[in-house]
Amino acid sequence: MTSDHIINVSESDFEYEVIAYSKQVPVVVDFWAEWCGPCKVLGPILERLAAEAGGSFRLAKVNVDNNPNLALQYSVKSIPNVKAFRDGQMVAEFVGAQPESRVREFIRALAPSETDLVLEKAQGLLALSQFPQAEQAFRQFLTKSPNHPSASLGLVRSVMLQGHLQEAAKLLREFPPSKEYHQAESLHFLAKVQQRALNAPGFSDDPLEAAYLNALRLVNKRNFEAAMDGMLDVLRQDKRYRNGEVRKVMLGMFELLGEENPLTRQYRNEMAMVLF
Numbered sequence: 001m002t003s004d005h006i007i008n009v010s011e012s013d014f015e016y017e018v019i020a021y022s023k024q025v026p027v028v029v030d031f032w033a034e035w036c037g038p039c040k041v042l043g044p045i046l047e048r049l050a051a052e053a054g055g056s057f058r059l060a061k062v063n064v065d066n067n068p069n070l071a072l073q074y075s076v077k078s079i080p081n082v083k084a085f086r087d088g089q090m091v092a093e094f095v096g097a098q099p100e101s102r103v104r105e106f107i108r109a110l111a112p113s114e115t116d117l118v119l120e121k122a123q124g125l126l127a128l129s130q131f132p133q134a135e136q137a138f139r140q141f142l143t144k145s146p147n148h149p150s151a152s153l154g155l156v157r158s159v160m161l162q163g164h165l166q167e168a169a170k171l172l173r174e175f176p177p178s179k180e181y182h183q184a185e186s187l188h189f190l191a192k193v194q195q196r197a198l199n200a201p202g203f204s205d206d207p208l209e210a211a212y213l214n215a216l217r218l219v220n221k222r223n224f225e226a227a228m229d230g231m232l233d234v235l236r237q238d239k240r241y242r243n244g245e246v247r248k249v250m251l252g253m254f255e256l257l258g259e260e261n262p263l264t265r266q267y268r269n270e271m272a273m274v275l276f
Helices: 014-023 037-053 068-073 100-110 114-127 131-144 149-160 165-173 181-198 207-220 224-237 241-257 262-275
Strands: 006-008 027-032 058-063 081-086 089-095
Touching: 006 037, 014 027, 014 058, 014 081, 027 037, 037 058, 037 100, 081 100, 089 100, 114 131, 114 149, 131 149, 149 165, 149 181, 149 241, 165 181, 181 207, 181 241, 207 224, 207 241, 224 241, 224 262, 241 262
Parallel strands: 006 058, 027 058
Antiparallel strands: 027 081, 081 089
């Protein structure tokens, strides 16, 4: 297979087609041979990813039998041998047939796709508290990569941080199985408690219950600092109030805000001092 993004190169044109070209876009070089079984497994994976990438990187194939000097120059002792070039320099490599997921990670680190850049943009907007724009970017990414766990979690957070609890609950019910699932469960618990607080009576004869309900209303108003101060006051009086619900709500708030948020770091430490 050859195209603008997938080419065969030789000793005569390697300098131009790989070294010089890598100053424009990254070039992945596949050192292979006809007799190499693993090469026939890896080669089609690389070609498919190059075709999918649409020019975000070039795949250059080098037959080591026909180009022994290149193999010698780049210390190719075993094949398949894949080397990545960027800005005229070799920047990464791996040897042997690898599963497609590993090859995708290798390519993604070298040349993020347009879709990857959308996810990066979405995460950046979320960090800047531009929640409607972050939601739009996460949804755009998820149309191309459905059920992506990190993007799904980002979408839930951007929706909840706008106060759209019913939409968040719907997204959380459909959350994909993944290592992020426990984070989603924490957000789901928070969303359910927030919704319950919206329907709660406006007052309570129990001072502790009144303080807790007031803290939840502050969460719904997205006044998180005051809400967590209120939660801590409740915990100081009863560490196990509502069978540990207050602690779980605070953990959900930490998840909602993100670990890098200064409030998360501050109140996680304060909660630990109160509880332990």
